[in-house]
Amino acid sequence: MLSHELNPARVVPSPRATAGHTAGSVGNTPVVWVDTPFTADGKGFWAKLEGHNPGGMKDRPALHMVARAKERGELRRGGLIVESTSGTLGLGLALAGIVHGHPVALVGDPGMEPIVHRLLLAYGTSVHLVDRPHPTGGWQEARRQRVAELLDGNPGSFCPDQYHNPDNVAAYEPLAAELVAQLGRVDVLVCTVGTGGHSAGVSRALRRFFPDLRLVGVDTTGSTIFGQPARSRLMRGLGSSIYPRNVDYAAFDEVHWVSAAESVHTCRTLAAAQYASGGWSVGAVALVSGWLARTLPAGTRIAAIFPDGPQRYFDTVYNDQYCAEHGLLDAAPAAEPDVVGHPAEREVHRWTRCANVVVPDGALAGGGR
Structure with missing residues (x-):
């Protein structure tokens, strides 16, 4: 039985709740099926378009x-x-x-x-x-x-x-309820990780319905969250130079790191193929979700959270001059990620996967270094 808090029948707000203010339009965002440009055999994933909120997922x-x-x-x-x-x-x-x-x-x-x-x-x-x-x-x-x-x-x-506030995590329970109502079943959830809020909140709520749910985290190269060294980063909205306490390390089954150039290429390719695209986080999570769709068994239901749309990135991701100045053009991702056995095995610079998620030294205390 569905819990009262997460009953998908309660997802759609009443007209009275939504009347008279922009805040009433937050939530109940659509999901769309994404296959091309990532697959050509009927496989794909469902993208939750959080860019349909007035300001985005947050x-x-x-x-x-x-x-x-x-x-x-x-x-x-x-x-x-x-x-x-x-x-x-x-x-x-x-x-x-x-x-x-x-x-x-x-x-x-x-x-x-x-x-x-x-x-x-x-x-x-x-x-x-x-x-x-x-x-x-x-x-x-x-x-x-x-x-x-x-x-x-x-x-x-x-x-x-937002990095350490548990209310940030709790805020995403309605998003999980929406996914249950929209998809009926979720086998794999793919989330970028910055503050740790939506990956923890959505996965925690979904596992009440689907205890075997797999959570795949997507980080950026140069981020410390999962044990890599801190470096200067172009991508915004994912990654961190501190250790957010909201990151639920035990919840993740694997983590992928994606570079800025790989995200840009994926954003642009996705936009041309699907129209539904976004910024740094969307490119990174779509790249990983497309690979999962190709490699997991047919019928696996993958839900990917797209935190925003493309509009705010016209000066960066979709600006040829900016991308050329930062070496982000003509850098198509490989068909497969590199693999490391441990996050501290070596520093990664391109799309890399690790199925051994551990709590980095210093992360338990939270709050950075």
């Missing part, structure tokens, strides 16, 4: 984390919402700030896409850009330190702290 945790903070009294009346973001959560927090009547201050870095920066300003947020990475924690740690300064200077303010 509208879900933004609204949930702010609502829960208000319920607990952590966010006071008129208090400032402050967060570190590469963009997507910022768009969600801009919506949450409007819904709940709170000002929003967001901390980014020079890698924030120009269109996102301009949208955040248009939505009434203030945007603070740090100008240099932290010596060991990279841009993420530099942003987090600026967040701490803003919190200290604004009594009554609140930081959702």
Whole structure:
């Protein structure tokens, strides 16, 4: 029997719940079948198009984390919402700030896409850009330190702290319920991993229905999350230079690392073949999902989370000049990933798979280095 919280019959909100505000359109995103350009034999995977939310997938945790903070009294009346973001959560927090009547201050870095920066300003947020990475924690740690300064200077303010807040994980239960209602069965779930929120939240909820569900994580080269060394990274929305406590290492059956060039090629190829595409995270998760569709037995039902659409990436992924300057053009991924037996076996620079997911040294403490 389906639990009350995850009953797919309860997924579609009532007209009263959706009337009168943009927030009512968050959720109930479509799924589409994707085969070409990855397969030609009837196999494929289902893509959950989270770009159909007003600001993307992170509208879900933004609204949930702010609502829960208000319920607990952590966010006071008129208090400032402050967060570190590469963009997507910022768009969600801009919506949450409007819904709940709170000002929003967001901390980014020079890698924030120009269109996102301009949208955040248009939505009434203030945007603070740090100008240099932290010596060991990279841009993420530099942003987090600026967040701490803003919190200290604004009594009554609140930081959702998406990397370590369990409300970020809980916010994705409705997404899992939608997948159950839409697909009936999910055998394999493919998620990119950044804060760890949606991979933990969706998989945890789905396993109540499908205990044998396999979770495949997709990270970027140069990310520390699964035990690789921290390096400068072009891709935003996945990967980390710190160890988010929301990452549920025990939940993963395998992890893949994908490079920026491989993601760009996949994004563009997918757009031309399917029209449904997106940015860095979508390219990475689609590459891995396509390989799984080719190699797993026929009939395996694969669900891949596409966190956003392509529109905000016209200055990066879909900009030939940007891609040429960063060496991202004409780099078609191999047909198969490299394989390592342990995440620390060697540093990886291209699409690589590891079926031995371990907790990296230092990750248990959380919060970076």
